[in-house]
Amino acid sequence: MTEARGGTPAVSLSGARLSYGDRTLWDGLDLDVQPGEFVAVLGPNGSGKTSLMRVLLGQQKLSAGTVRVAGAAPGRGNRHIGYIPQQRALDPTVAVRGRDLVGLGYDGHRWGLGIGGMRERRQRVDAALAAVGATAYADRPVGLLSGGEQQRLRVAQALVGDPEVLLCDEPLLSLDLAHQRAVSTLIDARRRDAGSAVLFVTHEINPVLPLVDRVLYLVDGRFRIGPPEQVMTSETLSELYGTEIAVVRVRGQIHIVGAHSDLCEDGAHHTEQLAER
Numbered sequence: 001m002t003e004a005r006g007g008t009p010a011v012s013l014s015g016a017r018l019s020y021g022d023r024t025l026w027d028g029l030d031l032d033v034q035p036g037e038f039v040a041v042l043g044p045n046g047s048g049k050t051s052l053m054r055v056l057l058g059q060q061k062l063s064a065g066t067v068r069v070a071g072a073a074p075g076r077g078n079r080h081i082g083y084i085p086q087q088r089a090l091d092p093t094v095a096v097r098g099r100d101l102v103g104l105g106y107d108g109h110r111w112g113l114g115i116g117g118m119r120e121r122r123q124r125v126d127a128a129l130a131a132v133g134a135t136a137y138a139d140r141p142v143g144l145l146s147g148g149e150q151q152r153l154r155v156a157q158a159l160v161g162d163p164e165v166l167l168c169d170e171p172l173l174s175l176d177l178a179h180q181r182a183v184s185t186l187i188d189a190r191r192r193d194a195g196s197a198v199l200f201v202t203h204e205i206n207p208v209l210p211l212v213d214r215v216l217y218l219v220d221g222r223f224r225i226g227p228p229e230q231v232m233t234s235e236t237l238s239e240l241y242g243t244e245i246a247v248v249r250v251r252g253q254i255h256i257v258g259a260h261s262d263l264c265e266d267g268a269h270h271t272e273q274l275a276e277r
């Protein structure tokens with residue numbers, strides 16, 4: 001799909017290297033993500049997935065190579081980026097209301113809204129809250145909400161600003177199955193209707209597998225990029241991990257058989273998911 005769409009990539013990494021001291025997380029990374037494309041970023045703990053998000057947000061400098069996001073060097077306040085951070089429970093004393101948290105995602109790049117602007121803001125925030133099913137608790141202090149409720153607000157905050165690039169760091173964690181589907185559907189609609197490019201860090205590809213155009217799979221300094229049917233194979237993952245790995249597809253889902261616990265796909269978790277379908 002990338003060649004077919006052409007045009008300026010929404011995200012472009014060229015010859016990118018990230019090292020911390022003498023440890024290199026990845027090197028020689030070339031990746032152009034096109035508008036509307038959905039790229040899943042997979043890999044075991046510590047392989048550099050969140051660090052990649054930080055590079056795209058301008059919070060971490062590359063050690064080598066170049067990066068462009070929405071046509072510009074990444075930097076603070078890039079108004080074209082929506083970011084759903086890796087989940088951390090908020091302190092119970094945080095008294096900000098959910099709707100105010102979401103409003104921050106709208107205000108980031110709009111100054112002096114005026115009366116009409118304020119009305120528009122309210123409508124947009126209400127719509128974003130409704131889209132993630134958060135209307136009922138939008139006026140409660142966020143610190144008192146459950147982890148899943150807080151996460152839905154973060155999703156609304158990332159989407160409300162009409163981002164060209166949506167960076168998602170394990171956005172489905174702690175959501176129940178119904179809300180996993182709802183959030184995946186929202187993100188999918190955003191990229192289809194508005195052409196936002198999506199980079200989606202996850203340990204669990206199955207909930208988003210139907211949406212994934214390409215996978216970036218990072219393991220211990222090595223990586224592969226390609227469509228799931230090319231990357232999520234016994235041959236490719238065995239090469240990446242440097243050990244024998246069997247990938248099987250069951251009812252359209254990907255399962256890694258005999259996986260060690262530090263591998264990305266967790267067998268027990270998959271079995272649970274299958275049982276619930």
Ligand SMILES: Nc1ncnc2c1ncn2[C@@H]1O[C@H](COP(=O)(O)OP(=O)(O)OP(=O)(O)O)[C@@H](O)[C@H]1O
Pocket residue numbers: 020025043044045046047048049050051052
């Ligand atoms: N600022 C930093 N300085 C030094 N090392 C760092 C820094 N940030 C991250 N690291 C290390 O880089 C490695 C990659 O971290 P990162 O958070 O990107 O991994 P990840 O793939 O997102 O992992 P997880 O799946 O556990 O979230 C880790 O070993 C981490 O300790």
